[in-house]
């Protein structure tokens with residue numbers, strides 16, 4: 001990996017606490033980071049535990065009073081310099097991201113750009129944090145609100161967006177005046193430490209941002225119980241998110257959760273089928289199907305079902321599976337062999353219950369000498385039904401199941417028939433249907449005739465068991481601010 005980087009010094013193999021690159025206690029041991037496409041060893045990292053987490057929290061806590069006293073403009077300028085550093089190193093960051101996470105370079109570049117855009121947005125939003133002067137209830141008093149940073153934030157992030165899940169949490173936290181301890185996924189810590197290096201170069205004071213990784217349950221428990229941590233921001237699986245929320249609740253910590261999704265994509269009979277077929281493929285196969293907003297269940301009106309299935313199948317057949325670092329790859333590996341096993345189980349279950357394989361359907365024969373194979377053929381299934389596992393469970397792989405529907409009320413009910421509520425998409429040209437369906441879908445985000453809906457200006461988040469709170473946009477920074485009410489008696 002090092003030989004591919006222009007600026008080799010952004011790659012670190014240690015944690016970052018109080019402005020020091022550190023291995024923590026040598027008794028803890030190490031863990032390995034591998035390239036999921038090849039199984040190649042990328043780095044050996046120190047395994048950090050409770051003591052390192054406490055040191056990181058103490059560092060964040062000790063500099064919090066000073067960081068919050070910086071003017072918004074000073075914080076904004078540091079964030080802008082961080083954005084500049086990120087953009088100047090975009091190609092190296094994309095190479096690191098693809099090497100540890102597997103996604104094709106084009107997707108990695110897009111993720112770096114979106115992460116940089118979040119930093120830029122929050123650098124701007126930083127200066128628009130304002131309280132209010134309220135209408136007073138008496139002539140002898142004045143009433144106002146102040147917006148103040150919540151304090152030390154613990155941010156726990158997943159491997160599927162090793163870069164932008166960090167910027168999305170850290171940028172608003174820093175903008176609001178909070179200090180942060182990040183715990184990136186152990187599968188993909190190299191993007192996190194590169195970001196910390198660039199933050200340091202941007203002039204972020206020591207201790208404002210800290211990075212620890214290793215023993216995820218121990219670090220997570222410390223972040224959720226330590227009295228000095230005031231807020232947890234988590235993106236990951238629903239099961240870990242629920243457990244973390246339960247622990248944090250015992251200490252009345254604020255928490256934001258971005259959890260699983262089970263996104264429906266509905267194609268009505270009046271839809272532009274070219275647009276819809278492109279949307280199905282782009283959404284369902286982004287990051288090889290490993291995003292929480294990927295279309296998981298494609299519902300197609302029975303009158304256009306067969307035609308759309310053919311159009312999608314012919315698009316999918318043209319995709320090239322391979323190592324994300326090779327320029328002509330459209331779909332990279334899955335993150336692990338366990339992920340391949342899950343997709344295989346979902347396909348086998350569906351086929352046993354009557355689904356038809358239209359494209360793909362099995363593990364791809366792209367195993368390298370170091371791995372038993374992390375590639376799964378992009379797969380299209382027809383005749384999917386609601387008794388299949390893929391209807392209820394998030395597959396997190398390159399799987400596109402087609403379901404038929406007849407009426408709008410039927411499909412809205414099917415789409416909402418899940419414990420999740422993150423993103424939903426539909427295609428129609430009928431304005432009334434568009435309004436009503438957008439209102440009736442129980443989801444935090446809805447794309448109409450569009451699937452690439454995530455960006456720094458729009459609120460990202462879910463309802464039901466997909467999460468709590470919103471990231472990005474003008475709403476995102478509010479999650480890191482407390483409202484203080486001040487009442488001034490005039491005597």
Ligand code: ADP
Nearest residue numbers: 156157158184185186216217220235236237240
């Ligand atoms: P995924 O399925 O995306 O791997 P996880 O929820 O396992 O989802 O991982 C998301 C993040 O949560 C990662 O940083 C992971 O290390 C972390 N994590 C895993 N287990 C725990 C835990 N018990 N407490 C806190 N964080 C955890």
